[in-house]
Amino acid sequence: xxxxxxxxxxxxxxxxxxxxxxxxxxxxxxxxxxxxxxxxxxxxxxxxxxxxxxxxxxxxxxxxxxxxxxxxxxxxxxxxxxxxxxxxxxxxxxxxxxxxxxxxxxxxxxxxxxxxxxxxxxxxxxxxxxxxxxxxxxxx
Amino acid sequence: xxxxxxxxxxxxxxxxxxxxxxxxxxxxxxxxxxxxxxxxxxxxxxxxxxxxxxxxxxxxxxxxxxxxxxxxxxxxxxxxxxxxxxxxxxxxxxxxxxxxxxxxxxxxxxxxxxxx
Amino acid sequence: xxxxxxxxxxxxxxxxxxxxxxxxxxxxxxxxxxxxxxxxxxxxxxxxxxxxxxxxxxxxxxxxxxxxxxxxxxxxxxxxxxxxxxxxxxxxxxxxxxxxxxxxxxxxxxxxxxxxxxxxxxxxxxxxxxxxxxxxxxxxxxxxxxxxxxxxxxxxxxxxxxxxxxxxxxxxxxxxxxxxxxxxxxxxxxxxxxxxxxxxxxxxxxxxxxxxxxxxxxxxxxxxxxxxxxxxxxxxxxxxxxxxxxx
Numbered sequence: 042x043x044x045x046x047x048x049x050x051x052x053x054x055x056x057x058x059x060x061x062x063x064x065x066x067x068x069x070x071x072x073x074x075x076x077x078x079x080x081x082x083x084x085x086x087x088x089x090x091x092x093x094x095x096x097x098x099x100x101x102x103x104x105x106x107x108x109x110x111x112x113x114x115x116x117x118x119x120x121x122x123x124x125x126x127x128x129x130x131x132x133x134x135x136x137x138x139x140x141x142x143x144x145x146x147x148x149x150x151x152x153x154x155x156x157x158x159x160x161x162x163x164x165x166x167x168x169x170x171x172x173x174x175x176x177x178x179x180x181x
Numbered sequence: 182x183x184x185x186x187x188x189x190x191x192x193x194x195x196x197x198x199x200x201x202x203x204x205x206x207x208x209x210x211x212x213x214x215x216x217x218x219x220x221x222x223x224x225x226x227x228x229x230x231x232x233x234x235x236x237x238x239x240x241x242x243x244x245x246x247x248x249x250x251x252x253x254x255x256x257x258x259x260x261x262x263x264x265x266x267x268x269x270x271x272x273x274x275x276x277x278x279x280x281x282x283x284x285x286x287x288x289x290x291x292x293x294x295x296x297x
Numbered sequence: 298x299x300x301x302x303x304x305x306x307x308x309x310x311x312x313x314x315x316x317x318x319x320x321x322x323x324x325x326x327x328x329x330x331x332x333x334x335x336x337x338x339x340x341x342x343x344x345x346x347x348x349x350x351x352x353x354x355x356x357x358x359x360x361x362x363x364x365x366x367x368x369x370x371x372x373x374x375x376x377x378x379x380x381x382x383x384x385x386x387x388x389x390x391x392x393x394x395x396x397x398x399x400x401x402x403x404x405x406x407x408x409x410x411x412x413x414x415x416x417x418x419x420x421x422x423x424x425x426x427x428x429x430x431x432x433x434x435x436x437x438x439x440x441x442x443x444x445x446x447x448x449x450x451x452x453x454x455x456x457x458x459x460x461x462x463x464x465x466x467x468x469x470x471x472x473x474x475x476x477x478x479x480x481x482x483x484x485x486x487x488x489x490x491x492x493x494x495x496x497x498x499x500x501x502x503x504x505x506x507x508x509x510x511x512x513x514x515x516x517x518x519x520x521x522x523x524x525x526x527x528x529x530x531x532x533x534x535x536x537x538x539x540x541x542x543x544x
Binding site: 185187188189191192195259263266268 | 457458461462494495496500503526529530532533534
């Protein structure tokens with residue numbers, strides 16, 4: 042064996058190589074981009090929570106205040122924002138419900154409920170909850 | 182050692198995640214798109230006011246809004262922590278995210294309490 | 298069908314190179330060859346100094362996991378044909394420090410694996426005379442999926458959290474902990490929970506889910522970790538709400 046070409050190498054002394062992780066590591070693959078988008082939907086969950094709170098306080102201030110709030114919601118920029126928020130929330134719903142059977146193990150007696158059934162149950166709950174909300178909000 | 186706070190925070194995160202997954206698309210679509218655009222009938226001021234005036238509805242709203250905020254706090258904390266590799270700021274990130282969620286929970290309690 | 302296919306193989310010879318380099322090899326293309334066969338061809342015919350791990354070449358030993366075109370794969374179970382027209386880029390598993398060429402240092406994984414006590418823990422062994430521990434098919438079904446793990450570490454290479462936080466105990470170790478936790482003969486749940494309920498245990502995981510995607514044995518470590526979180530949370534609430542029942 043000749044002289045080592047790497048001057049920093051000590052003979053018979055292991056020298057591991059560790060790769061550096063780029064700061065934007067989550068752009069490296071489609072799966073990671075999907076993951077980081079899923080995580081960032083939480084921003085819109087918080088936004089929806091706060092907007093709900095604002096709507097409640099507007100309702101408390103009377104019909105005129107609510108009218109102004111509606112006009113604000115109708116402005117194109119706000120509509121566009123809320124349409125985007127809706128898409129993000131839907132992405133959150135689909136990713137959340139699809140992963141639910143992986144985290145939940147339900148049992149009936151000795152048998153484990155199949156994952157497909159857990160999934161169907163979650164989507165049914167989503168539809169039922171949405172129908173209930175539609176009934177509550179759209180009642181006259 | 183068993184008194185790690187992670188299980189509690191994770192319970193808030195998943196509770197908020199499940200509640201927002203089931204409820205928020207319908208709320209966002211109806212209240213902030215369909216009603217303002219007049220796509221649907223109903224959703225009038227009287228209906229919504231009567232709805233929120235009910236104490237049970239306000240109690241549920243309080244729980245939901247708080248859960249949404251803790252869901253956000255937990256997810257954002259981990260996103261900042263891993264996504265931007267801010268390991269040295271772990272404590273600060275946790276204090277700020279959960280702090281904001283706690284503060285807004287108090288604000289929500291106040292707004293819903295003084296309603297009507 | 299092409300006559301040959303090109304492999305770009307990572308070489309790291311610390312005595313000669315400060316950084317890894319890629320070396321190109323043209324190997325004969327054969328429809329029934331796996332990536333591992335191509336590496337063996339290189340070692341036998343082109344460059345005998347190429348270092349990599351392999352043993353069984355039938356997807357059981359878990360030694361030959363490498364990054365193939367950026368994906369963690371068992372090289373013994375990946376057809377060259379799938380990767381046409383090439384070139385095929387072969388790198389060592391991501392997340393482990395590289396000792397030489399395609400060989401990573403897996404000491405960290407082995408240490409973590411032993412930390413979760415991957416064996417049946419009994420408070421008291423029953424005497425041999427009383428016979429074996431019996432188990433029903435339903436009880437076997439509870440953990441069978443997790444017992445398929447071959448320790449190939451593809452899940453570690455797929456996990457961004459392990460790469461970012463080397464202290465994270467990682468997907469396979471947690472799935473294997475679940476394999477024993479869910480075994481009706483085992484009594485080590487609490488001991489493992491003490492290890493795994495730490496931040497470096499289950500809580501560092503944010504359910505990226507890639508570990509389960511790359512698993513060659515469909516173990517679903519990501520699912521195992523989330524189920525563990527549910528169980529640990531239930532355990533936490535139980536110990537808070539009924540403090541008198543604590544150990």
